[in-house]
Amino acid sequence: MIQFDAVHKRFPNGTTAVHDLSLEMPEGGVTVLVGSSGCGKTTTLRMINRMVEPTSGTIKVNGKDVTQQDAAELRRSIGYVIQQAGLFPHRTVLDNIATVPLLLGWNRKRARARAAELLETVGLAADAGKRYPHQLSGGQQQRVGVARALAADPPVLLMDEPFGAVDPVVRTQLQDELLRLQKELNKTIVFVTHDVDEAVRLGDRIAIFRTGGHLVQCAPPAELLARPADDFVADFLGAERGLKLLSLQTLAAVPQGPAPRGGDWTLVLDPAGKPLHWSSKETELPVRPLKDGDSLLAALNESIASPSGLVARVDADGVLTGVSSRDDIHVHAGQAHSAARVVAA
């Protein structure tokens, strides 16, 4: 667990970057710090591994005050991932990943073996290990950055806009990978971003900062979206925050019935029972079947896109289990939204 207690940071030029911050970041959870630029979110992150020293207040990592520890040793015990990876251009990928183990005094063979193992963990091919960073794509470099941060198996991971410089498709992949990794590794992660969608996707808790280093609200994403503390938070989350809330709920609880027969639109299946397309007398239109684990937002979207207003539901193998109507999805979405409000209250 990471605890901030009345932490204040004023830079020598007089600007206050962080104002009287008290915040707990729970163990094994992802805490996302969001806010527009200059709101103190990065400064907050950097105070955890003493890249920035607080002016007053205390920061404890797993109960120990960070300022009471040797700065270099503290940093070796905390993983750090930065934008555009910040890899060492003169070291091979393998040696980049082995950085912290080598600093901790592991022998080269053991450090490289560990690095090779991590290449696989972050989804890179083994032959990438011998390359230099400039020979990799941006997304691959970012994976190496994550592997490097994980090398010495630190309990805490700091991530400073790690996926800010890659294109949206790769960014989504990297976010998925991070969620998958986190399920296995259960690290205490502090993640800085200015992207609300990224925060909602990744965060167990989201802390919203306002210019001048004020923490405005810190809550789980559903609570934040359902009950923003003030207009600033509501504006920051955007006009579609109701829809974003639906992205956190799954389709599982929405009732389903048998696929219709003899209407204007027929759902055509292949011999195995997998939906192929919607068919009418005149034409065929594509179908996008959803699984129980897909979000209500995806269901709402498909209910609008589907020509019949019905959403095809499939099991893990892609075999049709039934259909859900536009009305059922809409009603359920409304209920989910008000439920989130009540829970939050």
Next chain:
Amino acid sequence: MTIDWSWIGDHTDDLASLTLSHLQAAMTAVFFGLLISLPLAVVAHRVRPLRGFLLGLSNVLFTIPSIAIFVLLLPISGLTRTTTVIGLTVYTLVVLLRNTVEGLDSVPAKTKEAAKAMGTRPLRTLLTVELPLALPVIMAGVRIATVMSISLVSVATYIGDGGLGQLFTDGFQRDFPTPVIVGVVLTILLAVVADALLVALQYVLTPWRRRRA
């Protein structure tokens, strides 16, 4: 102007030892130049107020005429190889210091930041991150300093040293062009070969710059 080939044949041993002595004077100067420049460059790179002073000082030293330096050194180190090397070293400083400072400046802030955030202490960061990344710019300075020193060694003929430069005075005094021509050719050859070796050395030392994707 004709070349007396038999003179060359008669003096191969002398020519070899002069060439070796010439090279030795130049390389020793570059070696000490680097030894002095590296710590000064680190200071100039880290302590901004000292930067202008140190670079300015190396510029001023460079403007002193070479013969004057040797004359000034005579009371201290006399007519010796030491005087030659000290004089040449002073001249290498202007290039080596400036290039080393620029090399250190060229290391991306992001990379140094990453080293620090991983828990690398400052000295280790300097030795394992900053200097390797500054190497191409430093080596560019070493190449210039080497070629410059090789051409300057001859000036030390005035204090009885000077390697291949002795061939020039010998040729002039006897109005005999062969040693002069041989001296010029050997000096140029020495400079070209030394430069090529340094390029090869840099290639070996910077494997990450070879295969640009």
